[in-house]
Amino acid sequence: MKPSVVTIEPNGHFCNDCAVRGAAVCSSLDAAELREFEHLGRRVHFDAGETVFSEEDITTSFYNVLDGVMRLYKLLPDGRRQIVGFALPGDFLGMNISGRHNFSADAIGVVTVCQFAKAAFGRFIEDRPQLLRRINELAIRELGQARDHMVLLGRRSADEKVATFLLGWRERLVALKGLSDTVPLPMSRQDIADYLGLTIETVSRTFTKLERHGVIEIIHGGISLLDPARAEALAAA
Amino acid sequence: MKPSVVTIEPNGHFCNDCAVRGAAVCSSLDAAELREFEHLGRRVHFDAGETVFSEEDITTSFYNVLDGVMRLYKLLPDGRRQIVGFALPGDFLGMNISGRHNFSADAIGVVTVCQFAKAAFGRFIEDRPQLLRRINELAIRELGQARDHMVLLGRRSADEKVATFLLGWRERLVALKGLSDTVPLPMSRQDIADYLGLTIETVSRTFTKLERHGVIEIIHGGISLLDPARAEALAAA
DNA sequence: ATCCAAATTTGATCTGAGTCAATTGGCTTT
DNA sequence: AAAGCCAATTGACTCAGATCAAATTTGGAT
Numbered sequence: 001m002k003p004s005v006v007t008i009e010p011n012g013h014f015c016n017d018c019a020v021r022g023a024a025v026c027s028s029l030d031a032a033e034l035r036e037f038e039h040l041g042r043r044v045h046f047d048a049g050e051t052v053f054s055e056e057d058i059t060t061s062f063y064n065v066l067d068g069v070m071r072l073y074k075l076l077p078d079g080r081r082q083i084v085g086f087a088l089p090g091d092f093l094g095m096n097i098s099g100r101h102n103f104s105a106d107a108i109g110v111v112t113v114c115q116f117a118k119a120a121f122g123r124f125i126e127d128r129p130q131l132l133r134r135i136n137e138l139a140i141r142e143l144g145q146a147r148d149h150m151v152l153l154g155r156r157s158a159d160e161k162v163a164t165f166l167l168g169w170r171e172r173l174v175a176l177k178g179l180s181d182t183v184p185l186p187m188s189r190q191d192i193a194d195y196l197g198l199t200i201e202t203v204s205r206t207f208t209k210l211e212r213h214g215v216i217e218i219i220h221g222g223i224s225l226l227d228p229a230r231a232e233a234l235a236a237a
Numbered sequence: 238m239k240p241s242v243v244t245i246e247p248n249g250h251f252c253n254d255c256a257v258r259g260a261a262v263c264s265s266l267d268a269a270e271l272r273e274f275e276h277l278g279r280r281v282h283f284d285a286g287e288t289v290f291s292e293e294d295i296t297t298s299f300y301n302v303l304d305g306v307m308r309l310y311k312l313l314p315d316g317r318r319q320i321v322g323f324a325l326p327g328d329f330l331g332m333n334i335s336g337r338h339n340f341s342a343d344a345i346g347v348v349t350v351c352q353f354a355k356a357a358f359g360r361f362i363e364d365r366p367q368l369l370r371r372i373n374e375l376a377i378r379e380l381g382q383a384r385d386h387m388v389l390l391g392r393r394s395a396d397e398k399v400a401t402f403l404l405g406w407r408e409r410l411v412a413l414k415g416l417s418d419t420v421p422l423p424m425s426r427q428d429i430a431d432y433l434g435l436t437i438e439t440v441s442r443t444f445t446k447l448e449r450h451g452v453i454e455i456i457h458g459g460i461s462l463l464d465p466a467r468a469e470a471l472a473a474a
Numbered sequence: 475a476t477c478c479a480a481a482t483t484t485g486a487t488c489t490g491a492g493t494c495a496a497t498t499g500g501c502t503t504t
Numbered sequence: 505a506a507a508g509c510c511a512a513t514t515g516a517c518t519c520a521g522a523t524c525a526a527a528t529t530t531g532g533a534t
Binding site: 394395435436438439442457 | 520521522523530
């Protein structure tokens, strides 16, 4: 990955027009707090493929995804990769205990984040238990998703994995942008494979099979979900 | 699973002699707080195989494991099981958002927990941000472990899975009871298989293989780690 | 001790997904 | 529009781990 060339917008009052103002961690703050809060963060842009932070890095920042999609992953020494999640607008990244990130994060396509210095953020949170409670809530929700994903990785077949992924991804996009049966897939087949614990060939074959059976249509940059009910049936199995 | 027949000890001051007083969530409380805290909890015993709570249950309690081992798992509709973790003394269970547990928990062998009513615990935590911070810390640590386990489930071979499990389990016991090369395994082969995303036969064969190669010795109720270095090498691979 | 039931190990065989190897398709560059 | 490049698809074949099927060991209960 090439060195991260970031563009930092002029700092200032921008929470007002922030797309994820009502979501994310910010939803736990009132108007006055939000005004104070916005001085802590700065918008940072990343180009497609750029690494936002790496697993070994000391944590110096928290990130709130404002726009775009990121892949969150861990690598084994020999290069095998497991994607542990995809981050979308509203997702909060950077929580950890050891002071080091425990996964890496790349931009898939162009990404904008709201970046907070760890120290300043820590001071801000100090006397705002409702913000801490919000962060705790987010962590616990993620923990639940992580456990669901363990079931998928450990106990589901390739067909089930792919169907579950497509439905889950669609649901996240629905929550973000409203209902639609065309599901954009900004990530590569390799990314999907590394998320599902499969190879790129198996993902491709499974997509083709789902298309042959009339469950999906493979379109440019994504899929169209033709038969959601059948996809659900495959995912539940 | 037979209906849970629990024995509730006479309530009273018992934090003083609690084995996990310095660990768990309690470590964030001072002496005065601990005195107040102990009235919220009651010790409850479970027999081997009893279910402490189920995935669908409404959360009414939090649990602090005091003694014994529990398996935490999720079931698919068709009966496939994924164990998402084993709980040991000091582990805190019951955090969730939806108001429902998102996994089930069985006692492996006899278990003692410190059970807290959700409402009372919620009130107690209200004005104790350091307790909330401690719980957040525990959640984030678990999240990191969950991600590590995703890598294992999605990207590691059977040999690597088993070696990693044995080393990780040993490490937890070391932290709890001090160093020893004999590693008790209170859970069944089926439990290990469901934790690692394997079948019971593969686990058994891998144990045998490790024994043949002089890495471990299979002893009654556990294993003896003969060659930790070689086990590490297998786990890292 | 002796019997029974369950857990574990071992063996033989099968198969879902991986590996290896071409193609194909889409985009960019020239 | 031709060339080059990378991502995705498709095909042929392999193999790690699953499945099916016995032993064998272990642990209680009597």
